[in-house]
Amino acid sequence: MEIQPPLVLKRQLLVPNKTLMGPGPSNCSQRVLDAMANPVLGHLHPECLQIMDEIKEGIKYAFQTKNDATMCVSGSGHGAMEAALCNLLEEGDIALFGVTGFWGHRAADMAKRYGADVRFLESRFGHALTMEEVEFAMEGHKPQVLFICQGDSSTGIVQSNIGEIGKLCEKYNCLLVVDTVASLGGTEFFMDEWKVDVAYTGSQKVLCAPPGISPISFSKKAMSRIISRSSKVKSYYWDATLIGQYWNCFGGSRIYHHTIASTLLYGLRESLALFAGMGLKSVIRRHKECSFRLQKGIEDMGLELLVPVQDDRLATVTAVKIPKGVDWRKVSEYAMKKYFFEISGGLGPTADHVFRIGLMGENATAEKVDLMLTILREAILNTSNITLNEKSKI
């Protein structure tokens, strides 16, 4: 035996408890954490299947859908994104990607790998896509699939016209995929009413569940497209007809597809129970109120928001321009070291340009907003020589 047991595994596991106010993951409640310490169940045990059924109901509520094909993929939000795209797209299909930040490009990369003919629809920097822009692009590209990120966590832009885009997609006989990873629960989303064909979200954002399992839902139209594909979905693991069979979406008997992460199911189930208990409307209202409070606090502090138009601002993730003379890494390290408190930098097009502040789930409270403002201010002043042009003391 050449390789010896590694000494590093003799160290005790140490996981600090942090305040996660970046763009996700957010903090789980103690109820959710406790749930994950429950014993593992077999992937076909009735208790496990019941939890899956309950999760399905919770997801339907969160997405506001009656879609039978509502399930989870056993992977992160990236996995759900890939599942959405690789089920709908076949070699050569035209797919149009709305881009308001990082995520449109990430989704397009995935689609291209699967052989799609990828087109882009870029918004004016810092702004959401307008209906004129979308309609012009739809007319020009005539895509089979349109991808829209409802809330782009790299820029903090929200796309508020999904309902209108849905109508447009119907007119062009185009399937509409909406990424709600960072937005669900922080802004309205009505999957059925808005005629969205595939929606998915992240567990570790507003839902406050652990990452690793991602809700996804397919409309009847999406499922009939999938069923009538001329080629098999390239990925067995993401094949919605097989996952849906395991999740009992189509009736008939459940068939083993993969060994599901039961501990993640427990966490997600409890988070959905908490979410449903608070009620969607009230959760959304709270996120909006908190984001207004944060935006005002940021501007009062003399800092500038990345997104100029109020209506384009995502409630869950706020991007704040880094003032000249400030090193975001030092600010972030200061906050983490002194307060175990997360302040994030940018991502993709916003890397090194913005702080990203997350208000999600448990962290979307007035107290947490004020704590963020206080720590951000202290961290900036203690790691740079700049003075803030403050409108009022916070």
Place this chain on the structure above:
Amino acid sequence: MEIQPPLVLKRQLLVPNKTLMGPGPSNCSQRVLDAMANPVLGHLHPECLQIMDEIKEGIKYAFQTKNDATMCVSGSGHGAMEAALCNLLEEGDIALFGVTGFWGHRAADMAKRYGADVRFLESRFGHALTMEEVEFAMEGHKPQVLFICQGDSSTGIVQSNIGEIGKLCEKYNCLLVVDTVASLGGTEFFMDEWKVDVAYTGSQKVLCAPPGISPISFSKKAMSRIISRSSKVKSYYWDATLIGQYWNCFGGSRIYHHTIASTLLYGLRESLALFAGMGLKSVIRRHKECSFRLQKGIEDMGLELLVPVQDDRLATVTAVKIPKGVDWRKVSEYAMKKYFFEISGGLGPTADHVFRIGLMGENATAEKVDLMLTILREAILNTSNITLNEKSKI
């Protein structure tokens, strides 16, 4: 708001504690379960990255490899299987699949979806593949990739000649992929010495970690094949160059690839710590001893093992023929209802033909073997009218 909060989520979560002695998942230790209730960490937080580094060392030990490209995929064992295949294979590549049960066919299905030219090498039913059979097929098909399942959990067959197969693959300039999902820790496996190019395993088997995160390792030869592909890996999510970058396998800076399931990392880290603490040799010896004890007990009870040749029997999963007049579902239900004790049926080619008994990790002890024998006997006698042709009382 049309969809109301589901009432089923008002129910309290109830997860019974069962003895999982099917083909997996197996029981997690309390240390592993407790670890998962730790707070979620960000996917780029230093504490999270350190845990990932420690896990890498643990996996290298378990696989007996020095491969830099040792990591986990964020998915189940099926995910790791797909990752192994879609990274190595390009459109039209010839891939040969050793079949000793269900898993060769499952892997072949995946490879075919990704466009490979799939060939089969089926063993004589109930037997492992012989070197003559493998050499004959290699000569005939000249594949770019050979897939072997070291331990097929559907039949309980172990492939003990991986080392020789590795030499043969070198001769034929073929990459060797070995599925050790059900076998690792229950039988010897020397990735480097045996010249295996890709190996992966399940977390929820002998390692006794939760399902949902799967160790995988790529040899230098495998990585250089992947780097010199003429097309991008079709799946972004399984792309080993990107996952490996995030897992810091190649030096350079870590790049965000997806949001890792930190709670699963905690569980896996603790399970690897326990595993390394006991020592590979001792774990393997214990699994072998327990399987001999089980095999003897089964035969003494007058039942018949599916695999006739001792050397072809997998230590971790034992397939027992269902005697005429016995309904395996009733047996299974009896054991579960009365003892919260799992006795499984078959899978794929063995469905309705065998019981499958898992001895994995915490459940590979003489006490658990005896408990299995006692409950199996009681369950058979209480759910059927047959008499057992017992050699001795157990």
